[in-house]
Amino acid sequence: MLKRFFGKIGIAEVLLFISVLILIVVVAVPVLLILWTALFVDGSLNTKDIIHILSQPGTYEALKNSLVIAGGVTVLSTIIGVFFAWLVSRTDLPFKETMKVLFLVPFMLPSFIGALAWKMLLSPRSGYINKFLVDIFSLDASPFNIYGLGGIIAVETMYLFPFVFIQVAGALERMDPTLEESARISGAGLLTITRRITLPLMLPGIAAGALLVALYSLAHFGVPAILGTESGIYNIPTKIYEQIYQSGGSFVAIRTGTILSSILIVAAGLILYAQNLVLRAGRFQVIAGKSMRPTLLKLRGLKIPILIFSLLYIFITVILPTATIFLVGTLKTYGIAFTWENMSLQNLKYILFDWRMTRDAIWNSFYLSLAAAMITMVVGVLISYTIVKMKVRGKFILEFLGVLPFSVPGTVIALGVILTWSGKFGINLYNTAWIIFVAYIARYMAFSLKSNSAALEQVDDSLEEAARACGATHWQSLRDIVIPLIKPGMVAAFFLIFLPALRELTTSVLLYGPTTRTIGVAIYALNEDGETVYAATLASVALVIIIVGQLVIKRITRTTVQGV
Amino acid sequence: MAHVRLWNITKKYGDVTAVNRLNIEIEQGECFSMLGPSGCGKTTTLRMVAGFEDIDEGEISVGQKVFSSSAKKFYLPPEKRDFGMVFQAFAVWPHMNVFNNVAFPLQIRKMPKSEVLERTQRAIKYTGLGGCENTFPNELSGGQKQRIALARAIAINPTVMLLDEPLSNLDPKLREEMRFEIKDLQRKFGFTIIYVTHDQTEAMALSHRILVMDHGVVQQIDTPINIYKNPANKFVFSFIGLSNFLPVEIHDGAIYIEGAAESGPITRLIPPEIREKKMTLAIRPAEIDFVTDGGVCGMVRKMTYLGDVIDYRVMLGSVEVRVQKSRRKGIYREGEACMLKFNRFLWYGRES
Numbered sequence: 054m055l056k057r058f059f060g061k062i063g064i065a066e067v068l069l070f071i072s073v074l075i076l077i078v079v080v081a082v083p084v085l086l087i088l089w090t091a092l093f094v095d096g097s098l099n100t101k102d103i104i105h106i107l108s109q110p111g112t113y114e115a116l117k118n119s120l121v122i123a124g125g126v127t128v129l130s131t132i133i134g135v136f137f138a139w140l141v142s143r144t145d146l147p148f149k150e151t152m153k154v155l156f157l158v159p160f161m162l163p164s165f166i167g168a169l170a171w172k173m174l175l176s177p178r179s180g181y182i183n184k185f186l187v188d189i190f191s192l193d194a195s196p197f198n199i200y201g202l203g204g205i206i207a208v209e210t211m212y213l214f215p216f217v218f219i220q221v222a223g224a225l226e227r228m229d230p231t232l233e234e235s236a237r238i239s240g241a242g243l244l245t246i247t248r249r250i251t252l253p254l255m256l257p258g259i260a261a262g263a264l265l266v267a268l269y270s271l272a273h274f275g276v277p278a279i280l281g282t283e284s285g286i287y288n289i290p291t292k293i294y295e296q297i298y299q300s301g302g303s304f305v306a307i308r309t310g311t312i313l314s315s316i317l318i319v320a321a322g323l324i325l326y327a328q329n330l331v332l333r334a335g336r337f338q339v340i341a342g343k344s345m346r347p348t349l350l351k352l353r354g355l356k357i358p359i360l361i362f363s364l365l366y367i368f369i370t371v372i373l374p375t376a377t378i379f380l381v382g383t384l385k386t387y388g389i390a391f392t393w394e395n396m397s398l399q400n401l402k403y404i405l406f407d408w409r410m411t412r413d414a415i416w417n418s419f420y421l422s423l424a425a426a427m428i429t430m431v432v433g434v435l436i437s438y439t440i441v442k443m444k445v446r447g448k449f450i451l452e453f454l455g456v457l458p459f460s461v462p463g464t465v466i467a468l469g470v471i472l473t474w475s476g477k478f479g480i481n482l483y484n485t486a487w488i489i490f491v492a493y494i495a496r497y498m499a500f501s502l503k504s505n506s507a508a509l510e511q512v513d514d515s516l517e518e519a520a521r522a523c524g525a526t527h528w529q530s531l532r533d534i535v536i537p538l539i540k541p542g543m544v545a546a547f548f549l550i551f552l553p554a555l556r557e558l559t560t561s562v563l564l565y566g567p568t569t570r571t572i573g574v575a576i577y578a579l580n581e582d583g584e585t586v587y588a589a590t591l592a593s594v595a596l597v598i599i600i601v602g603q604l605v606i607k608r609i610t611r612t613t614v615q616g617v
Numbered sequence: 618m619a620h621v622r623l624w625n626i627t628k629k630y631g632d633v634t635a636v637n638r639l640n641i642e643i644e645q646g647e648c649f650s651m652l653g654p655s656g657c658g659k660t661t662t663l664r665m666v667a668g669f670e671d672i673d674e675g676e677i678s679v680g681q682k683v684f685s686s687s688a689k690k691f692y693l694p695p696e697k698r699d700f701g702m703v704f705q706a707f708a709v710w711p712h713m714n715v716f717n718n719v720a721f722p723l724q725i726r727k728m729p730k731s732e733v734l735e736r737t738q739r740a741i742k743y744t745g746l747g748g749c750e751n752t753f754p755n756e757l758s759g760g761q762k763q764r765i766a767l768a769r770a771i772a773i774n775p776t777v778m779l780l781d782e783p784l785s786n787l788d789p790k791l792r793e794e795m796r797f798e799i800k801d802l803q804r805k806f807g808f809t810i811i812y813v814t815h816d817q818t819e820a821m822a823l824s825h826r827i828l829v830m831d832h833g834v835v836q837q838i839d840t841p842i843n844i845y846k847n848p849a850n851k852f853v854f855s856f857i858g859l860s861n862f863l864p865v866e867i868h869d870g871a872i873y874i875e876g877a878a879e880s881g882p883i884t885r886l887i888p889p890e891i892r893e894k895k896m897t898l899a900i901r902p903a904e905i906d907f908v909t910d911g912g913v914c915g916m917v918r919k920m921t922y923l924g925d926v927i928d929y930r931v932m933l934g935s936v937e938v939r940v941q942k943s944r945r946k947g948i949y950r951e952g953e954a955c956m957l958k959f960n961r962f963l964w965y966g967r968e969s
Contacts, residue, residue: 231708232708235709238698238702240725250710
């Protein structure tokens with residue numbers, strides 16, 4: 054019996070065992086520790102402290118702010134996302150294909166860099182737009198103030214609405230046009246069709262996108278940190294950061310953090326559960342039949358005004374903040390005018406070569422992201438393979454563990470990692486780069502699982518069975534058949550992790566030590582210290598890396614599409 | 618007086634002419650099929666009638682009313698045409714139950730509630746969906762979904778019904794059943810049917826007249842029996858059923874398979890329409906008999922059971938002929954010598 058058991062163990066089984074172990078140690082243990090620390094003190098349930106912490110005005114305010122911000126961002130993103138999705142897929146708007154790409158650009162730009170740009174443009178004291186308007190109309194005070202809930206909601210919306218846009222535009226394009234045509238031939242006009250057929254059918258997609266926005270916004274650190282802290286506005290993640298940062302990492306602060314984190318975990322769980330319900334209820338088979346072009350609404354006289362409006366929207370939300378970052382990054386000091394004498398590449402040279410702190414930050418981010426992406430990609434393949442292809446009992450545990458990090462916000466992961474790797478289990482990684490590395494793996498595992506599972510589901514079981522029938526072992530068929538076929542998915546997973554990790558802020562900001570700043574942390578710290586110009590210069594470097602990376606992804610995905 | 622009239626219809630997509638100078642007149646109450654391979658322009662034609670595609674040239678009218686006209690720059694949108702239409706992919710709305718799906722066109726026309734109820738129930742009853750009113754489409758089978766689509770189309774009592782391959786997504790048995798139901802509905806309601814299909818048996822079973830189309834050009838418009846018996850050209854002949862096209866030559870007062878004069882003549886009666894030495898003989902596999910005397914000599918190369926029928930490939934010299942005969946007429950083995958008699962055949966020139 055024992056021999057038979059061991060006889061079955063090959064390299065594949067060993068690797069699988071290791072990946073499951075990684076998933077448990079890196080993902081499950083930190084989350085459980087957070088819940089445990091929040092709920093129990095010395096092994097008994099501790100309701101008194103929980104109530105005490107939650108009834109403090111600071112925490113209560115943070116909870117309220119998180120809800121207000123998430124609510125506002127979700128509503129705004131849904132309206133904007135649905136409107137633009139409908140515009141590019143159901144009207145005769147010119148340059149639709151280009152617009153579609155442009156609307157997705159905010160997706161790849163880090164929102165905290167956007168917040169930084171908007172601070173430079175609209176801060177009441179020195180914002181460029183404010184100053185410009187005051188000069189022109191000789192106003193007494195600045196017309197705009199980006200600091201506050203309104204500013205936070207506006208900036209987050211700019212970067213999160215693509216979640217709704219991509220869901221709805223995709224659903225509209227996949228929808229069988231005859232569903233709308235049959236309503237037309239039944240006598241319904243375009244407005245009636247939109248109201249009674251198209252919108253109801255899109256509802257699951259809209260809801261799914263909106264819930265995703267809510268999930269991200271609720272746990273978002275960067276924008277509230279840059280635009281809220283200044284005027285004393287905290288949401289849950291920034292409150293956790295503030296508590297831990299002020300107390301120098303004291304246990305009391307960490308406990309407060311775990312209680313707030315538990316609320317985030319529960320909220321995220323509820324959101325994902327709701328999304329699951331919506332998607333299941335909406336599993337209409339709207340994709341079928343020979344597809345003809347759907348009837349497009351002719352915008353007629355509104356065509357040009359709407360086109361200008363869309364381009365203006367893209368200009369304001371994408372081009373203006375990006376250009377601001379690049380321009381401010383070249384200034385001698387913050388606040389002076391953009392003239393040739395005031396601008397130079399000195400800052401760039403300084404942060405890339407001369408200043409140890411920024412040089413280290415770039416290097417740290419680079420090797421941490423690279424290593425995390427490699428490990429996560431490989432482990433992700435093995436776990437996805439088990440989930441998608443193997444008929445193992447109890448694989449639902451794997452599936453659950455796999456999606457868990459997707460619902461766990463970055464702040465929570467950071468806290469969990471601190472609890473797990475600060476000597477509690479004999480290993481102390483605190484203040485080393487390793488702790489960030491472990492946190493990145495936990496944070497981005499879900500990306501890898503998603504991308505690799507999607508790729509694996511495309512590979513029909515029979516392909517592997519054919520290899521086995523030809524005499525290949527399980528391991529050989531994996532190596533020679535499956536891996537080559539899912540390579541595009543693996544490459545996509547790699548970049549899906551590498552690029553976001555490179556600019557990561559939320560998790561790193563709680564974990565960095567004196568020598569382990571990352572790019573995101575460095576930009577954030579520079580901004581906090583009032584070094585706005587250097588923050589902008591470093592942000593420009595990050596943006597260039599991101600843009601180049603995105604172009605590489607596009608290149609790769611295009612060639613693989615041609616290859617298939 | 619034609620009910621639906623398509624006059625000189627042309628439709629181009631860029632450089633490709635999808636439909637070229639099409640003229641059709643369809644009678645009131647007629648079942649008119651458009652048959653052809655995919656991409657022949659039949660669906661485009663139907664969509665132009667429905668109003669989903671505009672026309673580059675020509676005019677479409679129903680009764681006295683012009684629906685599309687290139688000359689008058691007039692185009693009535695689909696929702697104003699009062700057609701019933703059924704699509705291949707069912708196109709029933711998954712977020713509405715059966716009743717609401719069927720009632721939709723009536724509600725759109727703002728009919729009084731009682732009339733909506735009465736008409737919807739009637740349509741549901743006639744399409745055999747009674748009792749399913751509150752069911753949602755995803756709980757129903759493909760056949761039932763297509764019944765919803767049919768009920769929805771007949772609910773407004775249309776004078777013209779457009780059917781775009783309505784049965785192609787159903788399994789063969791159900792397809793046959795639904796054919797009869799569509800015929801029945803037409804008898805009850807008296808609407809004109811324009812039916813698009815690529816399945817010739819479906820067209821044969823349903824239609825009063827069939828239009829065979831290829832590359833946007835009409836090949837033949839005729840009754841099913843004439844289409845089958847007197848196909849206008851080789852394309853129609855081959856599209857409408859199994860076919861043999863045999864190269865033949867005429868010499869010494871008889872017709873021979875080309876290069877196989879030693880097998881014996883097909884016939885000594887040379888029809889007057891034959892003016893060339895080399896022609897193509899078109900014959901259906903079922904029109905060839907095995908005989909013991911006075912036929913063309915050949916050898917059975919391959920024999921395949923198809924159930925009731927046996928399919929033979931017989932070599933006449935170097936030319937292969939397909940023959941289908943009932944099993945009861947005796948069985949020839951592979952490699953066995955045999956003699957074939959050609960019964961009903963048609964002549965086409967070599968190039969046509």
